[in-house]
Amino acid sequence: MDFSFPAGVAGLREELRAWLAAHLTEDIVAAGQRGPGDPAAFEVIRSWSRTTAEAGWGAIAWPREYGGRGATLLEQLAYLEETVRARAPLPVNIIGLNNIAPAIMQYGTEQQKRSLLPRMMRADDIWCQGMSEPEAGSDLASLRTRAVPDGDWFTVTGQKTWTSLGHRADWCQLFARTDPDAPRRQGISCLIVDMTRPGIEARPLVTLTGEEHFAEVFFDDVRVPASALLGPLNGGWQVATTTLSHERAGAARLYAEIRVRLEDLVTGLATAALDGCPALDDPVTQYRLGGLEVRAAFLEVLCKRSVSAALHGGDASGAASLAKTVWAELGQDVAALAFDALGPHAADGRWADQRLAARALTIAGGTTQVNKNIIATRSLGLPRS
Amino acid sequence: MNLELTPEQLLLRDSVRRFLAGGAPARRAPLAAGEPDQTADAGWRGLAGIGVTGVLVAEKQGGAGLTMTEAGIAAEELGRALAFGTWLPTAVAVPRALARAGAADRAEPLLAAIADGTVIATIGLRDAAAPRVAAFESQAGTVVTGKVSEVPGAAAASVLLVLAADGDGTGLFAVDIPSPGVTVTPLPAIDQSRRRFRVLLDGAPASRLGTATAEAIQAVVDDVLAVTAADALGAAQAALDLAVEYAKTRTQFGRPVGAFQAVQHLCADMHETVELARGGVMHALWAADAADAAERHLAAIRVKAFAGQLAAVGEAAIQVLGGIGYTWEHDAHRYLRRLLSWSAFLGSPDGYLREIGSGLAQGARTQRSTAARGH
Numbered sequence: 001m002d003f004s005f006p007a008g009v010a011g012l013r014e015e016l017r018a019w020l021a022a023h024l025t026e027d028i029v030a031a032g033q034r035g036p037g038d039p040a041a042f043e044v045i046r047s048w049s050r051t052t053a054e055a056g057w058g059a060i061a062w063p064r065e066y067g068g069r070g071a072t073l074l075e076q077l078a079y080l081e082e083t084v085r086a087r088a089p090l091p092v093n094i095i096g097l098n099n100i101a102p103a104i105m106q107y108g109t110e111q112q113k114r115s116l117l118p119r120m121m122r123a124d125d126i127w128c129q130g131m132s133e134p135e136a137g138s139d140l141a142s143l144r145t146r147a148v149p150d151g152d153w154f155t156v157t158g159q160k161t162w163t164s165l166g167h168r169a170d171w172c173q174l175f176a177r178t179d180p181d182a183p184r185r186q187g188i189s190c191l192i193v194d195m196t197r198p199g200i201e202a203r204p205l206v207t208l209t210g211e212e213h214f215a216e217v218f219f220d221d222v223r224v225p226a227s228a229l230l231g232p233l234n235g236g237w238q239v240a241t242t243t244l245s246h247e248r249a250g251a252a253r254l255y256a257e258i259r260v261r262l263e264d265l266v267t268g269l270a271t272a273a274l275d276g277c278p279a280l281d282d283p284v285t286q287y288r289l290g291g292l293e294v295r296a297a298f299l300e301v302l303c304k305r306s307v308s309a310a311l312h313g314g315d316a317s318g319a320a321s322l323a324k325t326v327w328a329e330l331g332q333d334v335a336a337l338a339f340d341a342l343g344p345h346a347a348d349g350r351w352a353d354q355r356l357a358a359r360a361l362t363i364a365g366g367t368t369q370v371n372k373n374i375i376a377t378r379s380l381g382l383p384r385s
Numbered sequence: 386m387n388l389e390l391t392p393e394q395l396l397l398r399d400s401v402r403r404f405l406a407g408g409a410p411a412r413r414a415p416l417a418a419g420e421p422d423q424t425a426d427a428g429w430r431g432l433a434g435i436g437v438t439g440v441l442v443a444e445k446q447g448g449a450g451l452t453m454t455e456a457g458i459a460a461e462e463l464g465r466a467l468a469f470g471t472w473l474p475t476a477v478a479v480p481r482a483l484a485r486a487g488a489a490d491r492a493e494p495l496l497a498a499i500a501d502g503t504v505i506a507t508i509g510l511r512d513a514a515a516p517r518v519a520a521f522e523s524q525a526g527t528v529v530t531g532k533v534s535e536v537p538g539a540a541a542a543s544v545l546l547v548l549a550a551d552g553d554g555t556g557l558f559a560v561d562i563p564s565p566g567v568t569v570t571p572l573p574a575i576d577q578s579r580r581r582f583r584v585l586l587d588g589a590p591a592s593r594l595g596t597a598t599a600e601a602i603q604a605v606v607d608d609v610l611a612v613t614a615a616d617a618l619g620a621a622q623a624a625l626d627l628a629v630e631y632a633k634t635r636t637q638f639g640r641p642v643g644a645f646q647a648v649q650h651l652c653a654d655m656h657e658t659v660e661l662a663r664g665g666v667m668h669a670l671w672a673a674d675a676a677d678a679a680e681r682h683l684a685a686i687r688v689k690a691f692a693g694q695l696a697a698v699g700e701a702a703i704q705v706l707g708g709i710g711y712t713w714e715h716d717a718h719r720y721l722r723r724l725l726s727w728s729a730f731l732g733s734p735d736g737y738l739r740e741i742g743s744g745l746a747q748g749a750r751t752q753r754s755t756a757a758r759g760h
Contacts, residue, residue, distance in 0.1 A: 001454045001671045002387045074386065262745075270749040280749060286742030293741050294665070294687045301388075301664025308388035322660055325653075369650070376649035380629050380656055383644040 003304070006074060013078045016057065020086045023051060032089025036165060037211030045089045049123035052091070058121040059097050066105065066117045073311055077252045084256035095164060096120045096127035098250060100173045103190070103239050107231035112192065116171070128169035130160040130176075130193070130217060131240070137162075138370045140175075141184040141237070145219060147176035147191060149226070149233070154178070154191060156199075156222040162364075166215030167202040169195050174219075175236050188236035191228045198222070209357050251303035251320065254327040258296045261334045265289075268342050268351070279341050288337050292330065299326045318379035325371045328361035388667060390458070397451075398458045400435050405466035407431075429469065433502025438472070441480040446493050448480075448500040453608065457615035457670040464619030467719050470579040471538035473613055474507035475499055478537075481608040482508050482546055486557040488595030495544060495559065508546040509536035509584065510609060511731060513602045518549040518586055520556055520593070528566070529558055529591040532583065539569045539582035547586065548597055555602070558591040565589065576726035578719070600678065607685035610731070611669035614688035617727035618659070618666050621695050624702035624720040625655045631706050642705075651705055655698045662688065662695050683741070689730075690737035696724040 031044035052058045053067070061076050062068025071079065091097055101120060104112055119125040136143040145158025156176055160166065172193045179187035195202070199222035204212035231239040266289065272279040279285055302323050309316030335358035338351045362368040376382045390398070432438055437459045442448020449455070456477055463472055476499060483492045498504035511534050518531030529549045539545065545560045545567070560567060566589035572581045597605075629652055632643030642648050665688045672684040699721030703710040710717040728734060 001390075001452075001667065002675075003668060003671050004675075005386060266745050266749045269746075270753055280746040283739060286746055287735065287738050288742070289745050290690060290738035290740070290742035293745060294690050294738070295661065297668070297684075297687055298661040298665045298691070301668050302660060304386060305388050305664060305667075308386055312387055312389045314389040319660075322657055326657060326661065369646075372650045372653035373646065375653040375656060376643075380649075380652055382629065382632060382649050382652060383641050385644045385646050385649065 005078070009072075009074045009078045012071075012075050013082055016079060016082045017086075019055060019057065020082065020088060023055070024086055024088050028089060029087045032087065035211065035213060036092050036168075037207070037213030039212075042092070042168065045092045046123045046126075048089050049091050049093065049121070053118075053122040058091070059101070062097075062101065062117075062121070063105070066101075066113065067121055073307060077307055080250075080252040081256045084253060084260055087260060092123050092165070093120050093125075093127050095129050096173075100127055100129060103173070103230060104192075107190075107239060108192075109227075112230075116192070120171075125170040126165055126168050128163045128166045128172050128195075128215075128217075130163055130166075130172045130174035132162040133159060134161050138367055140240070141188075143175060143177060143188065145174070145176040146180065147174075147178050147189060147224070149178060152226045154224045154226065154228070156191070156193070156219045156224055158219050160217040160219075161205065161214075163202070163215045163217050164213060166217045167204045167212070169202070171195060172217070173230070175240060178236075179234050182234060185237040187234055188240075189233055190230045190236040190239040191224055192230050193222070193224050193228060197224065208359070209353055251306050251323050254323055255296065255300035255303045258299060258327060258330050258334065261331065262289075262292055262296055265334055265338045265342075268338065272342050274341065282341070285337070285341050292334055292337065295326065295330050295333075299323060299330060302326065318375060321366075321371045321374045322379070324366065325368050325375070328368055331361045332358045334358075394455060394458055397436075397455055398462060401437055401459050401462040402465075404431055404435055405462055405468055429505075430502045432469070432472070433500065438476045438502050439496075439500025440476060441484075442496045442500040443489065446489070446500065447497040453611060453670040453673040454667075456612050457666060460612045460615035461619035461622070461666075464616035464723060465623040467578060467620070467623075467716065467723065470576075471505050471507070471541050473609070473616065474537045474542070475505050477612045478508045478510065478605065478609045479506040479544075479546055482557060482597075482605045483594065485601040485605045485608075486595035486597045487601075488557055491594050492559070504544060505538065505542045506544040506546065507536055507538045507542040508548075508605075509533035509539075510606050511535035513548055513606055514599075516548040516550060516555060518547055520549040520551040520558060520591060523588065525590065527558070527591050527593055528588045529560060529586045530566075530588055531586055533586070534583055535572065536569075536582045536584050538580065539584055540571065540580065545584065546594075547591065548602065549591070551593070553596055555597045555599075556593050557595045557597045558593050560586065560589050560591045574726065575729070576719075576722040578723060579726040579730075603682060604673075604678070606731070607669075607682050608673050610685040610689045611666065611673050613727060613730060614662070614666045614669060614692070617692065617695055617724055618662050620720045620723040620727075621655075621659050621662065621698040624699045624717065624724075625652070625659055627717060627720075628652060628655065628702040628705035628710075631709075635707075648705060651701050655701050658694055658698050662691055665691060683744070686737045686740060690734050690741055692724075692728040692730075693734040696721070696728045699724040 028044055028048050031041035034041040036042045036045050060069040060071040060079050064070050101117055104116060120127055133143050147154040147156045172195055174191045174193045175188055177187050178189040199220040201218045202215045205214040205216050206212055269279040274282050306316040306319035335354045339355035342351045377384055436449040439448030440451050440456050440459055444450035483489045518529050520529050529547055543562055545562050547558045547560055548555055549558055566587040568585040570583045572583055574580050632648055633641055635642050669684040669688050672681040703717045706717055709715055
């Protein structure tokens with residue numbers, strides 16, 4: 001049993017910390033906190049991706065041949081801890097870097113790899129992922145968008161929704177049904193679609209916070225070349241699940257992010273007053289903070305257990321669903337305390353926005369309820385309902 | 386970073402589990418009041434035989450000389466098996482108190498007897514920060530007088546360690562039970578496997594073993610919290626396992642009740658709580674040996690602060706089990722009792738949650754004043 005970080009990672013950590021101190025300005029941090037749904041912030045975040053890519057910090061987990069550093073799992077962990085702690089913006093192409101790129105590396109042609117990956121890392125191209133549909137949210141296998149093979153082309157028709165940055169994207173990793181007669185999961189293919197092709201319309205979907213982060217994307221008889229196919233025809237489910245399981249170190253982001261939110265909350269409380277007394281002196285607030293701190297620390301161990309299992313061949317099956325569920329609930333509880341204690345005191349409405357935005361945590365990337373079904377059936381072995 | 390158990394640790398876990406599953410009813414804690422001296426019991430000697438009573442006793446004193454992680458592994462199995470309430474004070478609190486007070490060499494015979502299973506010993510830590518016992522020199526030698534408000538397993542113990550004010554601050558003393566001037570009174574307890582006693586000392590003969598600094602006392606309390614949390618973790622895991630097994634086999638409305646999402650989500654929530662606690666316990670046990678005092682203390686009070694949520698696992702298990710879980714014969718209430726007893730141990734979780742929150746507040750204030758000075 002050893003919780004200490006091996007010394008071998010310390011070098012990378014220090015190098016990164018120094019680089020962040022020199023390059024990550026307050027403006028960039030502020031843009032990251034507003035998020036890419038804010039048009040002005042979007043451009044700042046996008047150019048931050050270019051800055052990181054040019055310094056070799058764009059996608060350290062990628063192999064060197066694609067511009068990464070071939071970072072080990074522990075190096076990725078240190079990288080995530082440091083960038084989150086410094087409050088650096090999430091890469092604008094985060095889904096691309098973590099989920100689409102590994103699929104391109106595994107299934108793409110040399111031409112696709114060479115032309116797409118460097119531009120993705122620099123955010124020269126913006127990527128989106130066409131998964132959710134109006135009738136296929138949690139139940140991805142029921143997607144209806146069709147791609148009909150037609151000689152050297154596919155003809156794509158259908159609608160995607162909740163597509164992150166779909167209205168800004170240059171490329172879409174699209175999942176569409178290529179064999180309507182096959183069983184649900186077996187008739188889906190993955191296509192790399194140029195978003196400028198005629199017949200594609202992306203409309204921003206305004207969320208409850210008023211942001212334009214997501215889009216609805218409509219495909220109306222869009223002709224896509226057969227060379228856009230990624231992976232085997234009708235093998236899209238396999239491509240999708242490969243991409244989703246490519247982020248073992250991603251768990252680090254969960255605890256590091258909660259730690260930062262908690263720190264920001266404590267800093268906010270230190271400067272605010274409740275009924276004339278410093279908010280931090282309020283015993284009820286301290287009690288609630290204590291509960292959040294304990295769960296954040298335990299979440300950290302849960303995440304590190306999955307990293308340790310990957311490093312040392314242990315068993316951490318189910319840890320990912322569990323960590324995501326805990327992270328989401330904790331994020332909402334942090335936002336609730338922030339709003340209760342600070343909401344009325346913040347002129348910029350920051351805590352109110354976070355309170356509302358936190359509702360997404362238990363929905364996006366798999367709802368908490370679906371996660372609980374997965375935990376019950378896979379981790380506990382209960383019968384499917 | 387390596388959070389996996391070693392092959393030796395897995396072997397230890399399996400051998401303790403196998404031994405406790407051996408079926409002798411004496412290996413389980415009695416349900417009814419009255420705790421016999423378990424040194425006379427084959428179960429206790431068996432535990433000693435597989436090295437579990439001496440897990441924290443140094444090898445040169447006849448023990449296994451292992452770390453807190455191994456103590457936690459044993460504790461988790463004991464909790465799962467609803468076993469011996471006296472193991473925690475005898476095998477954990479006493480050896481750690483002796484080690485932390487630098488008294489292990491002087492107490493070598495006691496430690497050797499713990500390792501070979503011939504003595505049950507205990508220490509009360511409820512008043513550890515401000516002991517209500519004083520030591521004096523009398524004509525008959527050193528004596529102690531005062532009250533220890535909460536001592537686990539005192540009826541079964543033959544040696545009681547006492548923290549008492551003496552000329553040099555706080556000393557660590559050994560008192561034999563029974564002795565003239567020692568009165569042991571049972572306290573009401575929700576868990577018969579974890580009985581607690583008030584001990585009145587009135588000029589009881591004592592021998593001084595060492596000096597207990599405030600830091601040492603804090604460290605012993607942290608050690609005991611970490612291992613007791615591991616025991617509770619075992620109980621919670623066992624309660625969850627019972628509930629899940631039942632949900633798989635109990636059929637209502639034509640299907641296993643575990644196929645209903647409402648039941649599934651109850652079980653998933655229990656699993657989440659148990660796994661969170663498991664991480665906290667792993668960290669607290671490691672920190673007890675390897676981290677600095679601040680990290681060790683925070684890790685220990687975190688698991689204690691979580692005790693209320695862990696107890697909810699025992700409650701949810703009874704909900705999943707339904708009527709059968711509400712019966713005296715079923716083990717569910719024993720697990721809940723063990724978890725509630727952990728929740729009440731050394732104060733309710735609420736105070737610990739406050740302590741952690743006020744620590745965060747203190748940290749923020751320090752940071753601000755440092756920043757202000759820097760400008």
